[in-house]
Amino acid sequence: MTTTTINKAELKSLIGPGKIFFKDDPDFDPAAFLSFGTDRTKVYRPDFEILAFPTNTEEVAKIVKYAYNNDLAIVPSGGRTGYAGGAVAKNKELVLSLSKMDKVLDFDPFFGSIKVQAGMITKNLHKEAEERGFYFPVDFASTGSSHIGGNIATNAGGVRVVRYGLIRQWVLGLTVVTGTGEILEFNGELLKNNTGYDLKHLFIGSEGTLGVITEASLKLTVKPVDNRVLLVSVPDFPSILSLFKETHQVKVPLLAFEFFTEYCLGKVKSHLSVPDPFSAPSPYYVLMEFEIGNESDDEKLFGFMESITEKGLISDGSLAQNSRQAETFWKYREGISESISIEYTVHKNDISLPLRNMEPFLREMESLLNGKYPGFEIALFGHVGDGNLHLNIVKPKELSDEEFFKKCKNVDPDMFSLLQKYNGSISAEHGIGLLKKDFLGFSRSEAEILLMKEIKKSMDPKNIMNPGKVFG
């Protein structure tokens, strides 16, 4: 059935008034309507006619059951902050927005866990946790818009993965609606439950292809007492890895270990008008954040600074003296993406590699670009402690946008081959969505992809859940 043959009245009455809208609805601004079926990739044109705002799991199940019975595809829509087209509806799918499902459902003050609806905005979850004396540690730039359900469906990470891991680590239980409209509750709020396969892990990172995540029970922790931010300039790439190795021995918890190149710093300086961090330029910079519990931890950090200086791992370094300076240090790192995107045309890549393979990979990547794509420059930064590089290719001035992106289509498979050679991943955080689905084979074997398809079939036999994303 296509959306044009849908009985509008029947569909509207499914879950009560004011919850299902059609494209021609006078209540809705057309641009606002379409925004629910797109994400931050901005390369796909949304094209859909039905938009649903269920308020609870049962209503989601009713919609999915209807879709199942009427062969209607569904795109789950969260905060739409993705960079892979996972939330794009461009084939007349029904867009199922979770944005009216943003409530706290339960809280355990003893264990320290919270159960929320999947449409809760991540920043609101941070607030709800803090109001209850706890802390939800998964944090990144888009938490003011992203939904917790979307975070789980894409296994979000962020800037403090070295300390807190990915969101997968904080999910105790999930309530989901599969592609048949069946409600499944995985694991409740238990920490330990060894009773067969842990199916919730299939949904974490599934990008909406197995069903809709409607509720989540999350483990909470407590906020660090204090932190210290350290910015250092590093003479060469191997020293970055040695520096990371040294952090294991500081005996003060490492919260973040980020790096960027002189090229990136230059863009931030000119865009955000921030001063040079050091008197002399350096090919690489590393930002480290440590968790501090008391003065003795500060002493340990001073000792660490001395030791890495003596070992020649850094050329210069500065410990932020106050929270304002710490903010400035973070700006060098967090301002990169914005600074480059605004002034230049950029082809983004979010990749990961075993740490020790990074240098040979980058060397080969550079010679590849120099040889086959003269003038292409790399803006390189990222969560190097997690093995995660943001490798952004910057368009040379003399190329048109069109020519540039056409050439990038050839760069991608070349780069992905290199990643494969060095046991890396074509998507560290952003997921596969539409953008990288043709390249999935560079990171997953044919046998694995076949298994994924069989697993999808078992939960979504009619292939109505976010079809065409990730694979197939």
Add this chain to the structure above:
Amino acid sequence: MTTTTINKAELKSLIGPGKIFFKDDPDFDPAAFLSFGTDRTKVYRPDFEILAFPTNTEEVAKIVKYAYNNDLAIVPSGGRTGYAGGAVAKNKELVLSLSKMDKVLDFDPFFGSIKVQAGMITKNLHKEAEERGFYFPVDFASTGSSHIGGNIATNAGGVRVVRYGLIRQWVLGLTVVTGTGEILEFNGELLKNNTGYDLKHLFIGSEGTLGVITEASLKLTVKPVDNRVLLVSVPDFPSILSLFKETHQVKVPLLAFEFFTEYCLGKVKSHLSVPDPFSAPSPYYVLMEFEIGNESDDEKLFGFMESITEKGLISDGSLAQNSRQAETFWKYREGISESISIEYTVHKNDISLPLRNMEPFLREMESLLNGKYPGFEIALFGHVGDGNLHLNIVKPKELSDEEFFKKCKNVDPDMFSLLQKYNGSISAEHGIGLLKKDFLGFSRSEAEILLMKEIKKSMDPKNIMNPGKVFG
């Protein structure tokens, strides 16, 4: 094909000499032979005739392929320290022992990760990590015998789960051989890899039913600088939960939070001849272990002791003054299982519950026993911070073992119903294996069990991998 129709010479030549044995082999002591097809449950009689000792993944694949082509079932055999019959071969299966696969394959000193063969004994992994300046934190009583592959196949936990989580959290990548003899490599050694479903999580806790785990890449951490052990007596059960809640605010990492009853302490005292920890008895005792980095952490602990005393959460308390006293404190908790099992006949249960549901569950459980099973006593202890209770039922003197276990067969479903009511799990750590497979429905829905079966079919279409375990 049954094992009697197997061509012995053909099978023996499969992976080279000295690696495959038959029951009638003169090289093998019959009892030693049979020990490879059993575990610590001791309630099942092993019955099998072929025992293989592959030395690498390719040899495992050859054996599984042979088994697949000849309809021969396989039981993967690790350290056989399980308590659920998961490693029992009682239906003429081929027993595939991983014990000759115990080598370190790779190590990354920068990231801090190690790749090992699955047959490595857990304690040896601890040693290998320490020799390299790192620490593998998953630890429990049986690490001197258990294999790392078995730990992963059962998602092992242990005494420091409140700090380090279950082993699932430390697995970066797995190499497995599925039920068709295909080798799959999941994720390599990457921390971040959002490229479709994370299939390794299906194998973690699968108890050998999807295939054989042959290699594992594991994340390492660093050893705590020091620790402190605190033993307190607690007047009632709600105070235990409040006490746990208070630990979130100490700002010193909690390594363990264990509890036991006066009944358990009595058994340990009489069996191990240890002195009373406190002058007055108390219904409950809690052992806490904290990670200490410096003197200021010690001050925080003193403050914590003061605060919980003032709040009336504890009746008495003692901070171990040295490592010997710390060991004695741990003996109260770790000696329980042995002390009870040696003097009494016991029906063991390893269950988990949301913390806040523990008290009503225990109250109902007690009244159930008092009403229907007079004379049955409960030895209650466990990792209460993880929601994990070891609820052991002790045989009344007047019952024979046979009568007792017959009655326990009726207690189990009663208890599991109660667990279901309070959103608990019938197996927190031990898994399902043979022992609890008839009760799986108390913790997993019919729809979930159906999905598990479909997933198994996709990886093990002929159902030769540990058939009859966990489900069906």
